[in-house]
Amino acid sequence: MFQDYDLIVVGGGHAGCEAAAAAANMGSKVLLATMNMNTIAQMSCNPAVGGVAKGQIVREIDALGGYSGIIADKSMIQFRMLNKSKGPAMWSPRTQNDRMRFAEEWRLQLERIPNLDFWQEMVAGIIVENNKVVGIETSMGLKIKAKAVVLTNGTFLNGLIHIGEKQFGGGRSAERASKGITEQLEELGFESGRMKTGTPPRVDGRTIDYTKIEEQKGDEHPEKFSFSKETKILDRQRSCHITYTNPLVHEILEEGFEKSPMFNGRIQGLGPRYCPSIEDKINRFAERNRHQIFVEPEGWDTVEVYVNGFSTSLPEDIQHKAIKEIEGFKNVKMFRPGYAIEYDFFPPTQLKTTLETKLVENLYFAGQINGTTGYEEAACQGLMAGINAHLKINEKEPFVLTRSEAYIGVLIDDLINKGTDEPYRMFTSRAEHRILLRQDNADVRLTPLGHQIGLASDERMKYVEEKQLHIDAFIKNLKTHKVKPNIVNENLSKINSSPIKEKTNAYSILKRPEISFKELQQIEDELNQMINGYSKEVIEASEIHIKYESYIQKENQMIEKMKNLEDLKIKDSLDYSQIPALSSEAKEKLRKVKPQTLGQASRISGVTPADISILMVYLGR
Incomplete structure (x- = not known):
């Protein structure tokens, strides 16, 4: 019934999709095995992609030749660049997405890959011979052979859902848990643990009074994730909104604490520290009388709304009673309650730098099975596991990104060396070389590497080379363009910048921290003629390079010293x-x-x- 495959990917979430796509696009014959083909790339938590540090990861995936950025662009309903008031190392793109279209776009993208097959069924275990994986066995007893296997089981391994005092098996709301794999891996010598995550209730947007809550619009000039020309910038956007809890909401929620599985010991796994449940926030930050709630639409056309910031596992009647006391939610109707989910994970110190397991050859782990949280963290692990599985079975050198090359490198290095006992989430503060790992230069950093291994296309590579040529030419023009004192000094004084005594090149003036390129244009009219033909992307990248040149040089010197150890x-x-x-x-x-x-x-x-x-x-x- 089945041919032998080069690679089998178990699980159709964000990690599984990237793993299957990468290996298939590089030439492997791949099978994606998932329990439900209707939930491929399901956004099981909030309908958004990116954010602080996560947005950088999505751009890195895109630069290497992965699909997360393209899918996010095709399904986005709002774009925001976060942290624009801070330095460029902190700028982080984020999209609000249409949940249904996101999953649909992913599935259609996967179906367009000729080397990729699908099978809908629970995988009960892996087949191992002489400490080497040689295939999988399904719940119906089917044995499918492969040279390598990537496990991306998400929250499904012995998943247990909690709502108040009720608990039932499940990997996600209305989906069954996966049984058998944990037990088999433990028999093979793997160490496992338990983690917990949660999700808020979803409500009917028609029953929210938007006049009483604060509107949060997208950027006036939106951008996109993908560096490719395959996607377009939004010409219309949907707004999100912000509201707050209050002391009455907290009081009602506290009534249910005795029935909370978090506080009565029924949940053993540790939850994400940086995305706590509402009951956890009330308990840990008792001095605060309100907490922010983000009201996020689930798509262009649906009325379903995601109540971000109200993650909970309290009884559904308590949830409903409390949520109605939030400003703007007086008449709200709930579509489904929030819940917590406990699941098995495997400490990632059991992995090599390629995400291959140390105990079983050609077996790879990616995503929440490694103790991470978030679509973006999962997707980048899937991408790297898929790439390395393909390279390994073709007897090629592994593909490993260092901490100075990518946030992806930081994430994997952290996981395999330090491990994690709570859901790992990426932050800019985790990257010691973050001035080099910006979202704007991900293509220049990584597309040459993606192209070298056969994943990023020739077209992508050509586009990056052209972009770098334009950046170099633009910087050269700024160095040769002389600015006269009698033209600019009056305007320099207006913005509290020192006057110049002689003709000075525009490059030197732009290095001043108080002057942006936009201000320089207003000071010196001739610059407007010079920028003709240069894109906003090139001008912004050039300005960042000029402003941070000395810092970048120091970082590179530090990296060279560290290379001796590597x-x-x-x-x-x-x-x-x-x-x-x-x-x-x-x-x-x-x-x-x-x-x-x-x-x-x-x-x-x-x-x-x-x-x-x-x-x-x-x-x-």
């Missing part, structure tokens, strides 16, 4: 117990993680600089 390889067979000077904790952690380089060893929690010095001496011998 170049020192460590054999898997190294017996750390034979190095007496190492601390006991270092021996234990190094034995568990099995770092592949000295640089990786230096980032393992519990391994000190002294331990690294000892290792360096030992490896030198």
Whole structure:
């Protein structure tokens, strides 16, 4: 019935979609196995993509040749660039999306890939021979052979849904949990744990009084995620809205705390610290008399609304009673209650840098199975697992991004070296080289790498080369264009900038922190003629480069120093117990993680600089 596949991807969520698409587009024959083909790429939480640091990840996926940015663009109903008041390293794109169209666009995109097949059924386990995965077994007993397998099971592994005192098995609302895989992996020697996440109630937008809540419009000049020409900028947008809880809402919610699975011990798994439930917020921040609620439409045409900030697992009657006391929600009708879900995950220290497991060859984990939270974090892991599975079975060098190359590199490095005991979410603060890892330059950073491995298209590569040529030419023009004192000094004084004493190039003036290119244009009219033919994207990228040139140079120097450690390889067979000077904790952690380089060893929690010095001496011998 089935042919043998190069790769089988288990799970049709954000990680699974990117993994299947990447491997198939690179030439592998891929099977995507999912329990329900109608829920491929389901936005099971909020109908939005991107945000702080997450938006950078989506642009990186797009630059490498993945699809998350394209799908987000095709289904977006609003665009906002967050943190524009801060430095460009913090700018983060975010889209509000049409939930139904997002899933539809993903499925249609996957169906257009010739090398990709589908099978709808629960996967009960993997087939392993001589510590090497050779296929999967389905719940009906079908055995399908493959050279590699990527598990992207999301919240489905022994998923347990909680609403007040009720609990029932499920991987998502109205969808059954996946049984058997955790138990098999544990028998193979894998360590597992439990995590928890939650989702708020959905309500009928027709019953919200929008006159009583604050409107939040999209950007006046919206952008998009994808660097490709395949998608367009929005010409119309839907607004979101903001409202707040109040002391009465908190009082009603507290009535149900005794029935909350969070507080009575029924939920064992740790939830996401940075996206807590409403009952958790009330409990942890008792001094606050209100919390922000984002009212987010689920699409262009539907009346369903996502109540972001009101994630809860309290009894449904308590949820309904409390939500009606929020400003603007007096007559609101609920479509479905919020709930919490507990699920199995596998600590990611059990993975190599490629996301291949250390215990079973050619078996890869991606997404929430690794303890992460968020569509974007899952999608980028899926992309990297799909790429590396394809490369491994074709006996090619692995594709690993470093911390200085991408947020994706930071995320995977954090996971495999430090592990996580709570749902991992990406933040800009996690990236020590964030001035280099901006959202605007993701294509320049990563498209050449994506093109080199055969994922990013020739067209994409040509576009990036042209963009870089235009940036270089624009900067060169600014260096040669001289500005006269008698023309600009009066205007410089108006914005509290020092006057110039002689002809000065525009490049030098733009380096001043108080002057933007827009202000420079207003000061010096001739610049308006010079910018003809240059896109907004090129002008913005050039300005960022000029403003942050010295910082970028320092970052690059620091990276060069760190490369010395990354170049020192460590054999898997190294017996750390034979190095007496190492601390006991270092021996234990190094034995568990099995770092592949000295640089990786230096980032393992519990391994000190002294331990690294000892290792360096030992490896030198």
